[in-house]
């Protein structure tokens with residue numbers, strides 16, 4: 001598990017400087033009437049890491065992609081997603097509205113990973129004026145019913161010496177309200193599961209999960225059991241893929257599932273890469 005995480009993080013870090021050129025181009029005009037796609041990163045990440053390679057991939061497929069770091073504390077812009085989910089939700093809602101406004105699009109699609117996946121469910125449900133301008137939601141490994149985030153702090157630590165000090169100091173100073181929010185009885189989890197539907201009218205949700213996710217467990221708790229929701233295992237499409245939680249952001253198979261979900265072709269077959277298994 002650690003080897004896989006290290007490999008994917010190394011891959012991510014080595015491309016930090018190359019993949020961001022076409023993100024947030026408000027002059028981008030999507031092909032085939034597709035919607036602009038807003039990406040919501042995971043806990044401890046930023047707009048330029050975590051989902052950056054997925055964005056680059058989708059750009060090659062003709063999508064216009066947008067992302068912003070959310071949930072960071074003042075003075076620590078490179079560690080996102082720490083603030084309480086309810087606070088971050090307001091930032092994210094404003095950003096989704098801005099993307100719709102500045103691109104002139106009627107509808108925006110959202111792709112989130114981990115905490116960002118949780119927010120892809122939370123923001124349209126609780127922030128005014130968002131579900132109306134959202135069409136598709138693709139939620140990769142959301143802790144829909146909470147997670148203990150075992151190993152979370154360790155994950156931050158392997159980002160490197162510099163960030164270890166920064167993250168260590170930051171967590172000592174401000175803590176991680178989002179971590180508390182995402183626990184099994186966390187405030188955000190309880191609010192999301194308040195008995196009212198998660199999916200709002202006019203929104204189309206695809207949830208993607210891996211049977212080898214080591215952080216959101218049991219892994220099936222990501223899924224949303226409401227009418228019209230597509231709940232997909234990575235292994236439904238590529239049975240030999242053993243990707244874990246962080247790796248899902250960098251997994252070519254996941255990327256293909258996301259692409260097909262954004263084209264309303266969930267479940268469409270593609271070639272699985274044996275080496276990824």
Ligand SMILES: *[C@@H]1O[C@H](CO)[C@@H](O)[C@H](O)[C@H]1NC(C)=O
Pocket residue numbers: 030031032034060061062063263
């Ligand atoms: C638009 O359609 C073309 C031809 O099918 C395809 O290559 C391209 O990826 C599509 N773009 C999007 C955003 O789906």
